[in-house]
Amino acid sequence: MTDAKDERRPAGELEAAVMATLWAIGTPLTPGQVQAELDSGLARTTVTTILSRLHEKGIVRRERQGRGYAYHPVQDGPGLTARRMHTELARDTDRETVLARFVAQLSSDDEQLLRRLLEADE
Amino acid sequence: MTVLLIVPLLLPFALRPLSRRVLDRLAPATALWALTCAAVTLAGCSLAALGAFALTGLLKLPxxxxxxxxxxxxxxxxxxxxVPAAAxxxxxxxxxTWALVRWAVRxxxxxxxxxxxxxxxxTAGDLCIVxxxxxxAYALPGRPHRIVVTTAMLRSLSAAEREALFAHERAHNHGGHHYFLAAADLAAHCHPGxxxxxxxxxxxxxRAADESAARVVGDRKLAARAIGRAALAARHTLAERPAFTPAAAAGPVPQRVAALMTAPRAPRTASWICLLLLACTAVSAGTAATGxxxxxxxxxxxxxxxx
Known part of the structure; x- marks a missing residue:
């Protein structure tokens, strides 16, 4: 992935990538740390701009850290959301039909086959 | 003439062995179009045949x-x-009809x-994090298109693998794959074959979304790893749900990973499989129309x- 290609990506995709990083790491991150974690050739100023935009939208919070800010995602009652999601997924097994899920259910044989495939690659 | 109308009712069974091979032979996006068009035509023709049989019986009643x-x-x-055919x-x-109504409501x-x-x-961009x-993780079509990913999924993948996941879901949305899935469901409810x-x-x-994701991230093995690791992570929490693949055959996930691990196939001569699919569709449409x-x-x- 080249720098030029990443800088040309739509703003929405960059916002998504930055937001995903904040959630995946789970601790407050500075723009420099986000940039290092993404490892995709984005300029640090670009990351800073995206983080400020997310902050303006109110979906990340920030706190002073040194001369800059560290950002973390706004939690929205995690326990409540998780419980609601669980019950819905348990009920709507047929959601798989029109909503294209990333990965389908694995059988035990599938799991072993998949592990062999991934190990062979390493 | 009535005997001719049995053909559209039998042809979906002939499509069964064909459909697996179509996916092996054609590029995923081409296979998707070919299979969906064939399935919708065959479903429509079998409905027309059933309708004609049923009407024949009804018109026998005074x-x-x-x-x-x-x-x-x-x-x-x-x-x-x-008479038995009509019944x-x-x-x-x-x-x-009952299955279709129930499907639509659900x-x-x-x-x-x-x-x-x-x-x-x-949402950040098109990403909705739960x-x-x-x-x-799933693609949620609509205005605007969104992709929904849980925090547990984000945490089980690396930054590069997350990009592959997002590219995969965006490919579903941009490709309008939900229309294909809906058409496939409708067809399957019209004829069990x-x-x-x-x-x-x-x-x-x-497979089409996987190939698209591999192109976006520029690395087929990375896309394969993302799918494999996501499936293994989901395996342990989704275990109570019924497996919808028979244990004998490799399920969809290993097939997708294996396809990405190998180099992209040079386009093979797929003419005979296309011809068979086309013949199947044409015979179904022809006999149904004539009947x-x-x-x-x-x-x-x-x-x-x-x-």
Whole structure:
């Protein structure tokens, strides 16, 4: 992935990538740390701009850290959301039909086959 | 003429062995179009055949003969064939209608639930993140298109693998794959012989999105790893859900990973499989059209409008 290609990506995709990083790491991150974690050739100023935009939208919070800010995602009652999601997924097994899920259910044989495939690659 | 209408009812079974091979031979996006067009045509033709059989039976009943303004008895094959065929067709149509209505209600409910769920969460770009310990990700078509990913899924992948996941879901949305999936479901509810084809269409949408993701991240093995690790992470929390793949055959996920691990296939001569698929569709459409036209003619004769 080249720098030029990443800088040309739509703003929405960059916002998504930055937001995903904040959630995946789970601790407050500075723009420099986000940039290092993404490892995709984005300029640090670009990351800073995206983080400020997310902050303006109110979906990340920030706190002073040194001369800059560290950002973390706004939690929205995690326990409540998780419980609601669980019950819905348990009920709507047929959601798989029109909503294209990333990965389908694995059988035990599938799991072993998949592990062999991934190990062979390493 | 009535015997001809049995052909569209039998052809979906012939499509079963074909549909698996189509996906092996053609590029996923091409296979997706070919299979969906074939499945929809065959489903439509089998419905037309069932309708003609059922109507033939109805017009034999005096009440409907009057309603249909028949002045002569309807000319049909022997009653030994026409009456049971009409009864079976009417039954099959009733079962299909019930299945279709139930499907439509369930799908729209699941879709609305998912929309409401995504609407309740902040979105960054097109990404909606749901804080949940269950690894899950899906494309949510609509205006605007969104991708919904749980925090557990984000945490089980590396930054590069997350990009592959996002590219995969965006490919579903941009490709309008939900229309293909809906068409496959409708077809499978019209004729049970098309269920195998529905599975092939589902796999084709995933393969098409996988290939698109591999192109976006520029690394097929990275895309393969992302799918594999996501599936293994989801495995432990989704275990209570019924497995929908028979244990004997490799399920869709290992097939997708294996396909990405190998180099992209040079386009092979796929002409014979295309020809067979096309022949299957054409025969179905041809026999259904001929049969229905002949039935229409018989009805007009019985109405005294034609001889």
């Amino acid at each position: 009440v409907f003969a009057v309603l249909g303004e028949l002045v002569h008895p309807l000319h049909t094959a022997s009653d030994l064939f026409a 079976l067709s009417a039954g099959a149509l009733a079962v299909s 799908q729209s409910r699941a879709f609305r639930t998912a929309q409401a769920e995504a609407g309740a969460h902040p 804080d949940s310990p269950r690894p899950d 098309l269920r195998t084809t529905r599975e092939a269409i589902r796999l084709a949408t995933e 229905v036209l002949a039935f229409h003619h018989d009805v007009e004769v019985a109405q005294g409008e034609e001889r």
